[in-house]
Amino acid sequence: xxxxxxxxxxxxxxxxxxxxxxxxxxxxxxxxxxxxxxxxxxxxxxxxxxxxxxxxxxxxxxxxxxxxxxxxxxxxxxxxxxxxxxxxxxxxxxxxxxxxxxxxxxxxxxxxxxxxxxxxxxxxxxxxxxxxxxxxxxxxxxxxxxxxxxxxxxxxxx
Numbered sequence: 001x002x003x004x005x006x007x008x009x010x011x012x013x014x015x016x017x018x019x020x021x022x023x024x025x026x027x028x029x030x031x032x033x034x035x036x037x038x039x040x041x042x043x044x045x046x047x048x049x050x051x052x053x054x055x056x057x058x059x060x061x062x063x064x065x066x067x068x069x070x071x072x073x074x075x076x077x078x079x080x081x082x083x084x085x086x087x088x089x090x091x092x093x094x095x096x097x098x099x100x101x102x103x104x105x106x107x108x109x110x111x112x113x114x115x116x117x118x119x120x121x122x123x124x125x126x127x128x129x130x131x132x133x134x135x136x137x138x139x140x141x142x143x144x145x146x147x148x149x150x151x152x153x154x155x156x157x158x
Contacts, residue, residue, distance in 0.1 A: 009134075016115075023111050027103045029074070032067055034104035037076060040093050041101035048091050049082075076100055 020031035027034065039056055040048055053064050068091065071077040076097035079089035093101060116124065 005134075020108075020111055023107050024104060027100060027107060029076075029100060029104065033071055033074075033076075034100075034108065036067055036071065037093065037097055037101040038105050038108065040077065040091060041098060041105070044093065047082075049088050050091065053091065071097070 017031055020034075024031050024034045029037070035057065036053060039053065043052075050061065050064050050068065053059075053068075054061055057064075068077065068079070072079065074096075075094055078092050078094055080092055082088040082090055119127070
C-alpha cells in the first residue's frame, strides 16, 4: 500500500470532526464541547479537575482552558474552588450542562451508528487492533522524544 497512513488518518479525523460538529450543531455546541460534557456527565460522582480532562483527551492545558471558558460562558459548567487545595478548581456540570450532556450522548450514539453501519464485526476487530498498535507506537515514540529532549536541553544550556 503506498498511501501515507499518518496523512490518511489526519484527513479521516478532520472529516469526522467536521461531520460530528454538524451533528452536534443540533444541540447548539461543538463536538469538542460535547466530548467534555459527556466526560463530566459520566464522572459526576468523581472530582474532576482540568488536568483530568487534559489527560483523558490527550490535549494541552491552554486548549482545555479555552474550551472550559467557552462552556462557562454557555452556563454549562462551573469551576468550583477545591476544599482541599485552593490552587485547584473542580469542574462541574450545571443543570443545563447535564441536559446538554444527555443530548450530546444521544447524538454521539447516532453518529457511531452511522460510522459502524457498513463495517462488519471482523473489520471492527481488525480496526481496533490497528488503533491499539498505532497508539502504542505513538506513545513509545513520544517517550523517546521526551527522553531525547530531556538530554538535549541541558546540553544546550552548557
